[in-house]
Amino acid sequence: MNGYIALDYGDLAVASLLVLANAALSLRLDLGLERRIMIAAARMVVQLSLVGLVLKVLFAAVSPLWTGLAALAMVAFAGQEIMARQDRRFAGWWGYGLGTGCMLAAAGLVTVFGLTTQLRPDPWYHPQYAIPLLGMVLGNTMTGISLGLHTLTGAVVEGRSAIEARLALGETMGAATLPVVRKALRAAVMPIVNAMGTTGLVSLPGMMTGQILGGVDPTQAVRYQILIMFLISGGTAAGAVAAVLGGVRRLSDSRDRLRLDRLVGKD
């Protein structure tokens, strides 16, 4: 079968009854979530509708400038999200800059790599490919970096006495923080490792499912999904390594001291 079944607003309205049922359930069970459910659902509809319009304009323009600006806006929002997910974040510009910078570099490089060596659209920055690809890589890189930084800062604060005991005996900051760096990197990459291990058995990924619903041959949809998973794992690992190592560097100084005064929030 080729092509796809078009949806009209009536179809969406019927499906939205499920969300209304959720809200009703919340009211009935006194969960206090009905307002949040309705606001979240409304936000989702508005945000996706706007994105649909933006993508339509971007796809029609095929402009490197507009595609680049859209990509930067996505990175900027994702950077805000990384910061929001931290109990303790770096003080000042570093709080936003570290996660965002690492994500921009890792997700950007991996996306350009995928576009120029595997997908090869014409032109290479064609927004129909570049924006969805960046979106998927970015979403996972964002999760990896935020988990990595969250684990790092938490483990450094909790393990302060152990780290300082090693520093006090003349070890370098690199040696003293190696266990927490390993812990942070494991936390950052485990979701994508687990996802790779269960994809196809436990879950069918959204992109692949979407392509199949859109009429794409399942074997081609699977190849796309495998490509995306490889790109995501590369981007997540690169971004997490850069962010965690950058974070440790920021938590130290030229005298190999532990600088917890450079963290803010909690405690």
Place this chain on the structure above:
Amino acid sequence: MFEVEDLTRSGLEPVSFSMAAGECLAVLGVSGSGKTLMLRAIADLDPNEGEVRLNGISRSSVSGPSWRRRVAYLAAEPGWWADSVAAHFDDWPAMAAAVRRLLLPEDMGEAPVSRLSTGERQRLALLRALERKPSVLLLDEPTAQLDAASRDAVEAMLAEWCRDQRAALVWVSHDPAQILRVARRRLVVEAGRVREDAA
């Protein structure tokens, strides 16, 4: 010769003193007066200003880790980074005699640190620092959690180590009798101000 010159940091007014090799200097003062801040500043564990020299070598001319290998700091509540006792030592079997001397069981190498008493941990942390043979040892209440016998063993070992290794000890203590036993000179810290007091 160990020299501290105009050392200052937040919470600590400029402090200067010097010590000869093999000397022990006691530091006393009420809790929160700045004793730990001073020791950490000397070890360069926190941002600080001032000059500290060991045998004429300025602290600023060597890296932080290199400085702390020579001038080691032992916290009042030392941290542990591995599960077993032995993992904290370069050569645990070589420590057997010292372990016995501090009244600790020799076979505790594989014991989990989490199961040790506070007093056992305090003595092991001291041995861990001594194993690295620093030239200056900054001790923050090293016998606060010990019974009288263990305390005497620690004092005897440190006195001998100080004499044999020609090392300097800066010893924070709340125990006036101990201060009289271990040191001939003493610094008094009051609200971040440090002065040398006649013994």
